[in-house]
Each structure stands twice: as structure tokens, then as C-alpha cells.
Amino acid sequence: MAKKGKVTVAAAKGKGKAMARPAKQLELVPAEPQARPARGNAAAKKVEARGRAVPAQLAAVGPSAAGPAQRSAGAKAGPTALGERTLEAPDAGAPAAAGPEARAPRRRATAEQMAQKQREISISEFFTKNRHLLGFDNPSKALLTTIKEAVDNSLDACEEAGILPEITIEVRDLAFEASKTQELTKGEGRFVVIVEDNGPGIVKAQVPKIFGKLLYGSKFHRLKQSRGQQGIGISAAAMYGQLTTGQPIRVVSRTGKGKPAHLFEIQIDTRKNNPVVTRDDALDDWHQEHGTRVELEIVANWQQGQRFVNRYVEHTALSNPHCTVHYLRPKQERLSFPRATEELPKEALEIRPHPHGVELGALMLMAAESKSHDVKGFLSTAFSRVSPAVADEILKAAAWKGRVRPRDLAEDRHLAETLHKAIQATRIMAPPTNCLSPIGDELMKKGLVSFLHVIESEGPESDGDQQLDLDSAGTKKKSRKEKEAEAKVAEVPDAPPEEGVEKIKGHNYFIATVTRPPRVYRGNPFQVEVGLAYGGSWPADKPIELFRFANRVPLLFQKSACGMTEAIVKTDWRNYLLSQPKGSLPVGPMALLVHIASVWVPFTSEAKEALAHYPEIIREIQLAAQECGRKLATHIRKKQHADYQAQRRSIFELYIEEVAQSLGKITGKSPAPIKREFLRVAEQVTETELEEQDKALKEASDKVARNPRRRDEDE
Amino acid sequence: MARMDAVSKQTAAKIEKLAESVMRSVKGGKNPFVEIPIRSLANVHFDARKGIVQLGKQRQKRYFFNVAMAKKFMQTFLVSDACKELVESGKTTSIRDLYYITKHTIGDTRQNTFEEQDESDPIIEDLEVALDALREELHLFASRKGSMVGPITIRDTGDTIDLRRMGSGGWAVPSIVEENVIQFVRHEARYILLIEKDAVWTRFNEDKFWKRERCIILQGGGQPPRGVRRLVQRLHHELELPVYVLVDNDPWGFYIYSVMKQGSINLAYESMRMAVPQARFVGLSSFDKDKYKLPANVAIKMDDGDVSRAKQMLAYPWFKDARWQREIQEMVRSGMKFELEALSRRGISFITEEYLPRKLKEKDWLA
Ligand SMILES: Nc1ncnc2c1ncn2[C@@H]1O[C@H](COP(=O)(O)OP(=O)(O)O)[C@@H](O)[C@H]1O
């Protein structure tokens, strides 16, 4: 689980009990070994941030609300972590963290001295220190993160409410609008980001907290597939806006016909992490029957950040074919992605955690909260797939002598460990998978088609790994002429329509999609999907475009650190007739979409930019890629065959005329009979050669089919 | 049809025979082919005894019904047809001309029979080896470049020409210099000097070096064309004159010398008629920079291509001689190359008045 964190909280539950547990507190200190992102140092900081973030969360909702999803964040904290929340200054945490490794036994500071340094940190301080973890590292990225937080919320809300979303995303360049010059702001400047949806709206009383309080959300505490899974939250964007421009976030929301729309302006009291409403007006009229509009003024860098926003918008439209997206940018035509289907995604259900995914600390935490009187009751209510009979089996494996109550588990690590082992040793049915909502084969196809329709006007961006580097300025885009030239080249052999081939803007694309059955890693259900669009105007001599998605959210950064990339690189695409340099993405005119849907997507870091490298997940992605690859190979082979035949016929027919003329002249004979004889031979030769060619192709395909590459294990 | 001499009749018959063999194959329902000796390094060997590069025995079949070969097969017969017409009409033309003669659009496509002259030139060479007919016998000549002056009188297609009175430009060496075209009348030359570059040759001519030294000076504008090479060989054999070669001190210069000496890989089938195994390399040597005190700033740094080219040469069988190995190794070691013009640093006529006379006097050459 990526969400492990150490919690350096001097916790004191109620009666000061925790103070009596120095030993346990110490245990909390060393950071859990975990999949680390490349930026080692940043990762360490991230972990700390997470640890600190938790208590703030609890501040908002209270300990009893700390649901199972919390398990990892609070994992090692145990029950003692609950209660008083002191946010230590980061400096105070450092000596403690060095604890176990410290060689010199000489005491440097007493607990009392240290206590003087321990103080509350304000949320703005926290934000400022950790803005890179939250996606606000620099003005280019902040622009994207702001848009992303708002759009993800809109999509989540619509999906939950069962509304077909129509979302408008607008970016305005304030200096440009004020100056009347024709020049957009170069580099940093003030921008307004507006995201409007036709979702369910937000009840008036909730608006201030949602937008004016950091780490306040509805999705953190439940095990359910959603975009805002670990929600940094829209309020972080509001915070960023406030810190950089001093402007409050503006929100208009309406929950239905006959109800008034409300306009809010909300500031964040950065000391108390509380909303301050500076404006609250009921609007007489608002054009949306229901929905929410969020406006943020932020310091951003449109010049550098726009290509990421473009990509995010395009890819969001691709992975949400049920959504209509309008995209308005300064000085550019409005871009609209009409929805490709009227069908809402299957509703993702909330589930209880599966016992095989639970970690020891989380187990203790859950036990502490349990209202059951016995462990059997606790197990069967808190977890999915634990019937009373299964619970009995687990208890039998635990082989406890006396009576054990859930409360005892919460307090006795040894007891909890026994139970944890017993759980792992017991066969338990896989978790329910109805909690997942994949895009689905058909919709992925439709999404790809409409995506290609719209983005073609923009031209596919092929900046490879450069996309990881926000700081390097925009890549040189191809000129229109170059693009037109490319288009012409690609157009020549217009393959006859074939199953899976879509003609889009004059180009033929072969589209194939695969949705794998749901699987489980560490008790978490997940599902992998892969789709590809081959041919058309994609460049044939460049690495393929890899589009990565987690719960329908495009992942735009850290491509090379991502488990999805690893899975695709490890797949042998030469089996599917693409070339592939060793240890690299395949090369060919193709875009490949990889999507993972899960109640808990494991990321390598808080930034949620790259999938962690779980073997179970990598393998599923590979299987999906292989399945898609086989479809691709069939297509390529057919196409090669057709091209080859056409080419041969025309070549020989063309040249026979010439050869017959020359031979006729040299020998002084009439060319017509010579030509006839050549044509006669042509037929025989062509047939035998084609047979040979067919045989070779068939052999190649058999080889691919035979090549197990872990394929059979699964079927 | 014009009157044909015996050679021409023979050439025309060879072309006809080739065409007929193809037609026979097709009639028999077989995939027709042309058999062509391979003209690549793999099929070339150095005959150490004769001192020339020769073509081996490997042959390659060029089929018509083969996607990769069909176009070349067709081109081969377009060229054959054009050559037969030339031979029969008694006309000669340039290989560039032949490219235009045979180039046209195929059917109603946008494809041409030949896109570039680069495509038709190798077909001509293929045909020469396939028919065992020289280019001159096919009535073709390569681009003409090269000039010559010296104490010699020749006859060119009936005109008597005194090469002592050719002014500043010299006599332009034609590309066909066979006995039936060029004859040597009388001379008082002691040797032949082939100079790589036109500009340096001009210096020698202006300084009347040939008069003072009694020698024939030629230049071939870089890699000498067939006409120049053939003429040098004839002068060497028929007048029994030694041949000296003066080239830049760089791999390309060495290569020019080696082609003069034992033939090129590409034209290995004609080495017998072109090569002068006794040709002597007088300079620029890699050691001249010290001997003739050339300042470092007239040197040019060798690039990667130069270096790898030089290293390749170390492996050529005809450069196996220890002195040649030293020569090339010194070039690689110093990483520097020198143009002939670098000698002008020591005076504009240094090359004609001091450098070459001293070289010859000291017999400071490689063979
Ligand atoms: N556009 C919206 N429409 C309806 N509800 C919203 C909208 N934006 C946010 N919310 C509500 O506010 C909550 C907090 O959002 P946020 O701070 O982004 O955290 P998260 O998305 O992780 O829950 C959401 O869970 C959702 O219930």
C-alpha cells in the first residue's frame, strides 16, 4: 500500500494513557519500507506529510469516523494515535527519525527542551512546505492540479448522482484581457480557472467546509472506486489561490429546480484551518438547474503549463466517454469533446475491506473501533467475505486459550499478530468485484474514436519522456505543413474497411480494446483495461504513445517510474509485429491506453503520478496488453498481406510492359507475344510465391500463439 | 544501319544473346534472370604477383519475378536496348545522356524507369560485366575531366596535337583513349606525373615544370576518370615511362594513388586495362611535414571518417608493405592531414622548384 506513513504524533488518548507508552511511540518512528519514487528525499518528506496530515483529518471528522480506508495512514499508529492531535513542526520530527540509527549515545536535548519546540503548525505553513507533494510545485503544475481537482470532483459527483456530466473548463489570462494587446502572458501571471458542471450541486451548509478547509472530503473514508481517492482536495487549490493572489475561491452551486443558487466567496483561515465566508448571496437566476461552478484566481504559467492541461483535458474526455467537455482557452477556439455514449458508467459500490489486505496496525485500529463484543462479530461485520463460519475458521487457526475481546486486540500487539497470521492462513473468498467500474471494451473503443476525432485537429503530441519534465519549456510542435505532409504519406495505401478499422478524418485506425476480469491484490479488487489505436497519423518511427489512467484519471507525469510503463516495456511486442528496442516501449504508429480501476490504486507517491510496481498488477496489465497485441498482430498481418499482394501485382504488371518493349526491340520481334508469355509466368510465379509468403506469416502467427508468456496460466 | 566494325558487331551480338536467353526462360515457364558477376569487396581479390585488384568468380542471378529485383531487371534491358542502338548507329554518348535516353514514366503511374543517374550508372557497370564488354565497347563514356601537357605530340581522331603548345588549360583528356582514337607520335619525356588537383596542376603548368623537367603532367580532378587512367597506362606501357603520383596527404589521396596503382574495387574487372602497378607515390608523405618544415597551422584535423578510412587502408593487402604501414600509421597517430597547397606556405613555387625536384633527386617515394 502506498499510503503507509509514520505518525510522529505525541498522542494522548483521553486519560493520558498514551504517555505511558513510550515504547510504542518509538515504533512509530521509522518509516515503513515502501515503494519509493525516484526522488528519494521528496519521498521521505511525503511520508512525513502524510503522517501529519492524518491528525488534521481527524480533527475535522473525529476519531469514530476514521473508517477502514484509514487503515494504512494510521497503520502503525495503533489506537494510541487517536486523540489529541499535535502537529509537530517538521524540524522537531527530524531528530526522532534519526533515532534508531544514531550511534552516539550522548544526550543532546531533554524531553522538556524538545517540548518547547513542539508547537502547532498552521495549515498554510504546512501547505507551503509541502506544496510539491500536493501538485503545486510550480505555477505550470499548479495550473494543471487546480483544474484536475475541480474536474475530478465534478466527474465523481455526477457519477455518484447518476447524472450525465457536461463540464466546462475555462482558463482566462487576466493580464491579456486587461491589456488589450494581442500578447498572452509569457511565463508566470494571474489566471482564472473556472470549472462548471451540471452535477448534483452541494448543499449550502457544506460549501464553506468543502472549499475552505483543507483535508475535508467524503471519499477518504470509504473503500470505493473514485477519482478523488485520497483527495488532496479542491480546498488545496483554494489555498494555493489565496496564497498566491490573495483572492478567495468563488463557488456557485445549486442543488435542483426550485432551489436557489448560492454564490460564495470563501477564504481559509490559515491558522485554524477554517473557512471564512466573505460573501454569500442567493442568486435570483442561474442557468444551470443543478450543478456547481468553481472559480479560482491563481498564479500560473499558461505558456508552459498549457500542454499539460491540454493533455489532461483530452485524456479525461477519452477515459470518460459519457462526459461532454467544453474547453475554453485564451485566444483559442473553443474545443468540445461531445460525449460518445449516453450510458453512465456502472455505479461503483462501496465495500468493506477484505481481510487479506489488512495490515496489522490497521487491524488493531479497526478492532479498537469495533462495536462488537467478540472477535467473531468484529471479523464478520468489519470485513467483506467473512461469514460466521469463516470467522470460526480464523479463530480456530488463532487457537487462543481464553476469551479475547476486540478491545484486547487493540491493546495487545501480540494477540493482534496472532489473529493477523490466522487470517492470512485461512482461505477466504475473493472480495466482491461489483465495486469496480471499468470503462468497458465498447466504451473504450468509442472513447478512442471520439478522442481521435477531436485531437486530430491538434495533432498528436509525441514528446515521449519529456512530458515528465514540467520545467523544460514546451516541445517544438510540428508545423502545419509537416503535419500535412505526414498525413499525405500515411494516406496512400487506403486499406479496405476491416473489422476494428475506423476511418477518422481520412485516416484508418485499427482499434482494439480488452477489459480483463477483476483481480485482487492484497485484498483490493482491481481491474485492468488496455486499448490501442494503430495506424492513422501516428508517426511510424517513434515510440508508441502510452496513455495511463487510474480510476479514469489521466496520469501525466513520472511515466518512466510507473508500473504501467514497466508492464508495457516488459511485454514482447515483437510478437505482435512491432519493433521494440531492448528495455523500451515498442516503436510504431500506435497509441496505447492502460487503465486501472480499483478501490485503492497504489501509487508510488503522494503525488499520485505513477502506479506502484505490484507484481499482480503488472502481470494483469501484461495479460491485457498481450490480448490486445494478438488482435493487433492479426490486423498487421492482414494488412501486410494485402499490401504485399497489391504491390506485387502492380510491380510485375508495370515492368512487364517495359521489359517486353526492350526485348522486342533488341531481338527485332513483336513485343505483344513476349508480354503475353511474361504474364503467363507471372501468374504461376505469383501464386507459388504467395503461398510461401502465407506459410511464413502463418508460422509467425503460430509462434505467437504458442508463445505462452504466462498466458495459459491464467485462462 | 551504319557500317559496324568487328568489335561493335560482337557487342551487338552479345546483347542479343542476353535478350534471347531471357525469352527462352519465359517461354519455358521459368523465372527469367540475368547472371551478373558480383562487384563488391567480397568478390574482389588482390593479385599480388600482377599487383592489381581483380574480380573473383562469384555471380549473382537477377530475377524478374522477385519484388526486390524486378525493377533492376527491367532497367538492365532498358540500358541494353539503348546501348545496342548506340553501337549499331556508331554513336557514342555520355552515361548521363544514357540516363536521359532511358528515363521515362512507367505506364500511367508516377514512377519513373530511373529516378536518378545514381540508379542507371550501376546498371551500366552490371551490363559491362554481364556482357564482358567494356564501357567503351558499349559506346558510352563517363564524365570527361582531366588535362595534360608535356613534351609529346599525339594524334586524336586524325588531328595532330602538340602538347607543348596547349596554353594554360592543357589538352582535355577524352574518355575514350583507345588506340583507334589516340596515337602517340613522338616525345622527349622522361616520366609521367599525375597530380590530384587541377589547381596544383595549373601551378606546374604555369611554372613550365614539364619543360624544365621534361615530363608529362596530367590531372584528373580528384579521382581520375577512366580516360586519364587508361591513357596513363598506355603511356607507361607503350613509351616505357615511369609514373609518379602526387596527391594530398589524406586517406582520399592515398586511395587515389592506390586506384592508379592497382585498380578500384568497383572497376576491378577493368584493372588489367587501367592499373599501373609500378606507379610511385611521391607525396605528400606523412613525414614531409617534418622534412619540409610545414608549420602546424597548415594542418587540418582529421575527422572520424578520415581516421576510420585510414585504419581500413591499413588492412588493404596492397598497403601491407612496412613502409606503407608506417606512412598510414603516422597519419593516424598525428591525427592531421595536409593538402598539397599547404606547401605554398613555403613559397608559391616551392612545390615545383624545391619540393618535387628534391623528392625525385633523393628518390624519396613509395611504390
Ligand atoms: N463539483 C462538485 N459537486 C458536488 N459535490 C462536490 C463537488 N466538489 C466537491 N464536492 C464534494 O466535496 C467533497 C470534498 O471534495 P474534495 O475536497 O475535492 O475531496 P475528495 O474529492 O477527495 O472527496 C467531495 O467528496 C464531494 O462530496
Ligand SMILES: [Mg+2]
Ligand atoms: Mg476531490
